[in-house]
Amino acid sequence: MTHKVFIDGAAGTTGIEIADRLAGRSEFEILRLDEQQRKDLAARREALNAADIAILCLPDDAAREAVDLIDPAGGTRVIDASSAHRTSEGWCYGFPELIGRERVADARRVSNPGCYPTGFLALVAPLVKAGLLPADWPFTVNAVSGFSGGGKPLIERFRSEGAPAFRAYGYDLAHKHLPEMQAHAGLDHPVIFAPSVVPAYRGMLVEVPLHLGAMATEPHADNLRAALADFYADARLVKVHGSAPVGELLLETGAEATDGLELFVFANEGGWNARLVARLDNLGKGASGAAVQNLNLMCGLPETAGLRLASA
Numbered sequence: 044m045t046h047k048v049f050i051d052g053a054a055g056t057t058g059i060e061i062a063d064r065l066a067g068r069s070e071f072e073i074l075r076l077d078e079q080q081r082k083d084l085a086a087r088r089e090a091l092n093a094a095d096i097a098i099l100c101l102p103d104d105a106a107r108e109a110v111d112l113i114d115p116a117g118g119t120r121v122i123d124a125s126s127a128h129r130t131s132e133g134w135c136y137g138f139p140e141l142i143g144r145e146r147v148a149d150a151r152r153v154s155n156p157g158c159y160p161t162g163f164l165a166l167v168a169p170l171v172k173a174g175l176l177p178a179d180w181p182f183t184v185n186a187v188s189g190f191s192g193g194g195k196p197l198i199e200r201f202r203s204e205g206a207p208a209f210r211a212y213g214y215d216l217a218h219k220h221l222p223e224m225q226a227h228a229g230l231d232h233p234v235i236f237a238p239s240v241v242p243a244y245r246g247m248l249v250e251v252p253l254h255l256g257a258m259a260t261e262p263h264a265d266n267l268r269a270a271l272a273d274f275y276a277d278a279r280l281v282k283v284h285g286s287a288p289v290g291e292l293l294l295e296t297g298a299e300a301t302d303g304l305e306l307f308v309f310a311n312e313g314g315w316n317a318r319l320v321a322r323l324d325n326l327g328k329g330a331s332g333a334a335v336q337n338l339n340l341m342c343g344l345p346e347t348a349g350l351r352l353a354s355a
């Protein structure tokens with residue numbers, strides 16, 4: 044059986060990488076709009092409703108508009124890569140390792156996680172759920188991203204003359220990823236989130252520093268690492284690193300695309316201070332790779348078909 048797929052926003056950064064991952068896969072027929080039609084409402088409506096699965100790689104407003112263009116009585120299922128529906132009623136949060144593969148497989152409306160929340164939730168959600176980290180803890184998240192994380196406008200900025208060497212942002216403490224981090228980790232409070240960008244095209248490090256010794260339950264870092272390893276034992280895209288010392292974690296300017304997600308738990312000697320770190324490709328498990336993983340599950344295909352597992 045061939046599944047008809049329409050990528051709305053196919054000319055953008057995430058859309059192009061999804062098409063790359065689907066190239067040569069006979070299970071899919073890709074519906075395409077040419078340059079003149081790709082923003083034409085009527086043409087988009089027709090393609091959206093002709094598709095078995097529509098993947099939205101659009102700014103939030105355009106993603107909401109695309110959903111409105113789809114006949115709710117028709118057969119089109121949706122994967123939305125934008126942040127428009129990540130905490131919306133009736134939408135499945137497309138993080139199969141956290142919410143269960145069956146739920147994604149059966150869903151009609153799937154919202155892909157954000158790139159930063161993918162790292163944060165992969166580290167924190169299982170530990171909160173297991174009672175190892177308190178849900179009422181005031182979590183902080185420090186993160187650094189490659190510039191493709193900001194789509195075409197940020198790519199252009201970082202490729203122009205006078206591009207910054209480092210960009211810290213989010214100083215309004217109201218980044219759009221806060222609601223999904225809080226909701227899907229089951230936290231009592233929004234996190235304090237300090238994101239930044241470096242002049243590398245892709246890749247990100249998402250870090251959660253923790254004073255474990257100040258928590259009422261005083262969890263030991265080794266227990267957190269063991270719990271994560273256990274939780275992701277069957278997850279082909281997620282690798283939980285052991286306790287071997289790591290001198291540094293790097294983002295390479297010429298990094299290849301990868302769909303894996305690496306998790307680390309670093310600790311001091313006594314294990315009461317820890318730094319939880321996720322390393323991923325913002326365009327891999329952070330966006331396009333996750334969309335293809337969800338697409339595979341929704342079509343009853345092997346979960347990691349077409350994905351790049353090299354570093355996982």
Ligand SMILES: NC(=O)C1=CN([C@@H]2O[C@H](COP(=O)(O)OP(=O)(O)OC[C@H]3O[C@@H](n4cnc5c(N)ncnc54)[C@H](OP(=O)(O)O)[C@@H]3O)[C@@H](O)[C@H]2O)C=CC1
Nearest residue numbers: 052054055056057100101105124125191192194195325330
């Ligand atoms: N980049 C990343 O690492 C991640 C991105 N995302 C999310 O995925 C979505 C897409 O991001 P990204 O690919 O980076 O963004 P880009 O800016 O690279 O691409 C967006 C594309 O959407 C097109 N577009 C805008 N408005 C419309 C419209 N009304 N109708 C049709 N097409 C339209 C743009 O057209 P034009 O080419 O003319 O500008 C562009 O091609 C965003 O919501 C983003 O937040 C999520 C996780 C990670």
Ligand SMILES: CC(=O)N[C@@H](CCC(=O)OP(=O)(O)O)C(=O)O
Nearest residue numbers: 124125126157158159188192193
């Ligand atoms: C570097 C950079 O600008 N990153 C984007 C987030 C990229 C992403 O995850 O997209 P969603 O917002 O759709 O989740 C930002 O901080 O807004």
